[in-house]
Amino acid sequence: MQEKEGVIDLFDWAVDYLRTLRRMILWAVFFMILGAAAFSLRTYVQYEPRYTASSTFTITMEGSSRQTDYTSGVSYYDSRTASQMEKTFPHILTSSVLRRKVSQEMGIPLTEEMEIQATAVEKTNLFTISVTDSDAERAYVVLQSVIRNYPQFSEVIVGKVDMQLVDETGIPPRPDNVKNYREAVALGALAGLALVMIWAAAVVFLRRTIQREKDIREKLNLRCLGSVPEVMMKKRSKKKSYLVLTDENIDQQFQESIRMIRNKVEHYAHANRKKIFLITSALAGEGKSTIAVNLALSLAHNGKRVFLADCDLRHPTDRNILGLEKKDGLREALEEKKEGLREVLEGKKSLKECVLRGKEIGLEEDSTFSFLPGGAGMEDGSELLGTDRMREILEQLREEADYVILDSAPSGLLTDAVVLAKYADAGIFVVRRDFARMDFVSEGIDHLAESGITMAGAILNASQERHDRKKQD
Secondary structure: OHHHHHHHHHHHHHHHHHHHHHHOHHHHHHHHHHHHHHHHHHHHHHOOOOEEEEEEEEEEEOOOOEEEEOOOOEEEEOHHHHHHHHHHHHHHHOOHHHHHHHHHHHOOOOOOOOEEEEEEOOOOOEEEEEEEEOOHHHHHHHHHHHHHHHHHHHHHHHOOEEEEEEEEOOOOOOOOOOOOHHHHHHHHHHHHHHHHHHHHHHHHHHOOEOOOHHHHHHHOOOOEEEEEEOOOOOOOOOOOOOOOOOOOOOOHHHHHHHHHHHHHHHHHHHHHOOOEEEEEEOOOOOOHHHHHHHHHHHHHHOOOOEEEEEOOOOOOOHHHHOOOOOOHHHHHHHHOOOOOHHHHHOOOOOHHHHOEEHHHHOOOOOOOEEEEOOOOOOOOOHHHHOOHHHHHHHHHHHHHOOEEEEEOOOOOOOOHHHHHHOOOOEEEEEEEOOOOEHHHHHHHHHHHHOOOOEEEEEEEEEEOOOOOOOOOO
16 A cells, blocks of 8 residues: 555656646746856857877888788788787877977977877787877977987887888868857757756755645645635736636636535534634635635525625725626615625624625525625724624624635734634635645644634645546536
């Protein structure tokens, strides 16, 4: 079993890596271009031409036995003599003694960059002497000096020799190495791509976020109530668009995911006799308000009396998610009803004056959906939420509704959710995939746990996991 889990984890890691790499595609292009430019510049700056001047000789040693192949006219030495020449002559040519002699004759120092080499053709008296330098003319002049001075050094070691020129290059007309910008561009682009691939691997390896449903169960020790898929919205205007079930063009997979979450919430509520659910998240931007609104709408669509209260007094957004500001036919009617929970808690308005029924916000005539907006935003709403008036409101709603959905501020940042948790029956934690760090999520859940609230579970938002179920019409 462990082996299978290991294989699955490796597969999941690979999938996460490819997703991360895909999101970093622009960085990959940038670093590939940067790498290509850097390698090309290095080729231009560091380029040093290398010229090789060479001469090929036949070398004859006095006293050596030689045989001639009359068919080809090439002379061959016996194996012993040829072996001696093959080992000795290259060593003499590249010795430091010869280099010093040539340096004195030329009046210039022979640097390490200047290469003097000698190669012998096996079992023959053919030898090639080559000098490689950054200056073509200097390479040729040094070669001639080597040829002039060589015999006197070789005579001491192997005896008198006779060198007959067979072929030479003269002053090299072109360098051995050329500026290969194509190769530099290719290597630079590969280096840039490799850098981004390593970067992506490090991000996936070090990332401490929730990625999939099983992470909620294993890392947060919470029941996963479901996952909401990531849906790309088309930008039709400058105003922000929200996913809401009242939109006729809403994605079918999104609808299905909300229905599945609704069914699990209903089952949990019936089994544990819960009515008031607090919905929150660790950080802002995780989509908890969108899920709270759609869960309430889905419960009402299933025939339940549902009351949605926007309890995020700092940034109330449920009114915008429901699209109340965009509905032309309702705009004037709702203009006078912008007050909400804040004004009720401050005693400026009654609950009845601020509650919006389903019919008032454009739902069906027999809609069982009710909505209490947050009202005017305020910097700190925790004091108002902790009053006895809030407790009285929730007790009243408990009697009037089958379900009460409280959309709270993020528990990882503010105390509002902890205050509300004292009045709620159960909590639902929304976690956006690959968004908040694991420690933030854990701290947000721990803050709620301090109030003694029972956690019904968590919802994974913006999930990219595959759903094998067929889309419903």
